[in-house]
Amino acid sequence: MTEAPRPGLPVRGSATGRPIMAALDLFGRRWSLRVLWELHQGPSGFRSLQQRCDGMSSSVLRRRLLELAEAGLVAQRDDSDYTLTPLGEEACRALGPLTRWAEGWAETLAERPGDPLTNTEDQV
Numbered sequence: 812m813t814e815a816p817r818p819g820l821p822v823r824g825s826a827t828g829r830p831i832m833a834a835l836d837l838f839g840r841r842w843s844l845r846v847l848w849e850l851h852q853g854p855s856g857f858r859s860l861q862q863r864c865d866g867m868s869s870s871v872l873r874r875r876l877l878e879l880a881e882a883g884l885v886a887q888r889d890d891s892d893y894t895l896t897p898l899g900e901e902a903c904r905a906l907g908p909l910t911r912w913a914e915g916w917a918e919t920l921a922e923r924p925g926d927p928l929t930n931t932e933d934q935v
Contacts, residue, residue, distance in 0.1 A: 818834075876893060
């Protein structure tokens with residue numbers, strides 16, 4: 812199969828085997844969260860999912876789908892569409908508070924006058 816992170820085993824950045832570290836490794840892989848996000852909108856075929864993910868390469872999409880399936884978050888239905896499993900739906904719900912935090916963070920940064928990263932007047 813693939814090398815999807817698994818709780819109880821060492822993962823990138825951690826040898827502890829803690830479940831949170833395995834989850835962070837899985838979700839931190841390029842395009843993984845985007846695939847989950849798109850499938851949270853509803854089942855999708857491979858090509859449609861690829862288009863919804865801004866045309867990511869088919870090899871990367873295939874690898875991510877295999878990893879997410881091995882992790883128990885995604886399944887392929889009989890009609891060849893990919894869908895979230897109940898565990899995948901639960902993961903998306905768990906990411907809800909992080910989404911709300913990120914939106915508030917973006918608003919806070921946008922409201923900060925004189926922020927050195929957004930204030931171009933002082934830059935040479």
